[in-house]
Amino acid sequence: MQFIDLKTQQKRVRQDIEDRIKKVLDHGQYILGPEGRELEENLSNFVGTKYGVGVASGTDALIMALMAYDVGPGDAIITTPFTFVATAEVIKLVGATPVFVDIEPDTFNIDTKKLEDTIKTVIEEKKLNLKGIIPVDLFGQAADYDIINKLANDNDLFVLQDACQSFGGEYKNKKTCSNAEIAATSFFPAKPLGCYGDGGMIFTNSDNVYEKLLSIRVHGQGIDKYENVRVGINGRMDTIQSTILLSKMSIFEDEIEKRQEVAKRYTEKLEGIVSVPHIKVDNLSAWAQYSVIHKEREKIIKHLQEQKLPVAVYYPIPLHLQKAFADLDYKSGDFPVSEKTAAEIFSLPMHPYLSETDQDIIVEAITKAVK
Numbered sequence: 001m002q003f004i005d006l007k008t009q010q011k012r013v014r015q016d017i018e019d020r021i022k023k024v025l026d027h028g029q030y031i032l033g034p035e036g037r038e039l040e041e042n043l044s045n046f047v048g049t050k051y052g053v054g055v056a057s058g059t060d061a062l063i064m065a066l067m068a069y070d071v072g073p074g075d076a077i078i079t080t081p082f083t084f085v086a087t088a089e090v091i092k093l094v095g096a097t098p099v100f101v102d103i104e105p106d107t108f109n110i111d112t113k114k115l116e117d118t119i120k121t122v123i124e125e126k127k128l129n130l131k132g133i134i135p136v137d138l139f140g141q142a143a144d145y146d147i148i149n150k151l152a153n154d155n156d157l158f159v160l161q162d163a164c165q166s167f168g169g170e171y172k173n174k175k176t177c178s179n180a181e182i183a184a185t186s187f188f189p190a191k192p193l194g195c196y197g198d199g200g201m202i203f204t205n206s207d208n209v210y211e212k213l214l215s216i217r218v219h220g221q222g223i224d225k226y227e228n229v230r231v232g233i234n235g236r237m238d239t240i241q242s243t244i245l246l247s248k249m250s251i252f253e254d255e256i257e258k259r260q261e262v263a264k265r266y267t268e269k270l271e272g273i274v275s276v277p278h279i280k281v282d283n284l285s286a287w288a289q290y291s292v293i294h295k296e297r298e299k300i301i302k303h304l305q306e307q308k309l310p311v312a313v314y315y316p317i318p319l320h321l322q323k324a325f326a327d328l329d330y331k332s333g334d335f336p337v338s339e340k341t342a343a344e345i346f347s348l349p350m351h352p353y354l355s356e357t358d359q360d361i362i363v364e365a366i367t368k369a370v371k
């Protein structure tokens, strides 16, 4: 049994992928080729934004978004400590300071009550210039953007949606990546929509931000890459990776539906045995992960591993307790919900092709372990 089965998926699109790659080999535009543009149009239409900018990874998507908003030293950006390291890493990489806000215990997304308090505190302290918020759509479920956008609006902040796990999901009947003024997603192979290497995309409706992103993506280019009007990066997505995503988009909506069925079945069978994921009304999760909570996590994991069943822990150490962020001077106890979640959470095999038989084996192993 696999944690994420990419082989079964590949069988559905293999011929089309080979045909598309062959076309790229024929035309030879490996960087910023026509398929890159086609993908940007396809995906921005899918999520419902004016623009999509294909980039080299989800991390580059986040970094470039921060660069487009001129975030730098002296600025503060709010995010949560219970996320993949990239979310906070990019804030430091542009020279700004991450400010953490704890998560909700049931969705693992930013706690908007605590967000409101922290915004107030940082502004009153006047030590840092609070500039933006990066809510994370953890495990595939969108954060609460109506509240977050309102708080941002009231305090003159921008919102960068970290949708690296939620592509294909929905917030109040609108696709993720369209819920804040700018959004970043990732096409790392294990994400809900993955390519066969690294890739990512930024989504925005702003003409101005779009123009800036195109320049940042190619070393801050002006008229061409030999006229440099700002400092940028090499943030481009390969043409071949774009073709793989174009191909996978033909089955993506079906896969998102299949993920709902897998998640629903897990929840029916595991409710009462472990604490199951909570999806808010009007949300559709992309189910990047199916994560459950139990006090005796280590015992359950050991039991699953003994039976060679795949299981993973996202994330064992919250970011405020990581060495990489020690200079922020946070300590154990600062974000109790993140800390408790990190100690008790674990994720089960989740992909559109998970069979009922395999699912039953997982459920039975967990049930036995907690008895």
Ligand SMILES: *Cc1c(COP(=O)(O)O)cnc(C)c1O
Binding pocket: 057, 058, 059, 060, 083, 084, 086, 087, 136, 162, 164, 165, 186, 187, 188, 198, 199, 200
């Ligand atoms: C995967 C991920 C990223 C980074 O994406 P890469 O493509 O691996 O660079 C950022 N944020 C979150 C929440 C992620 O899950």
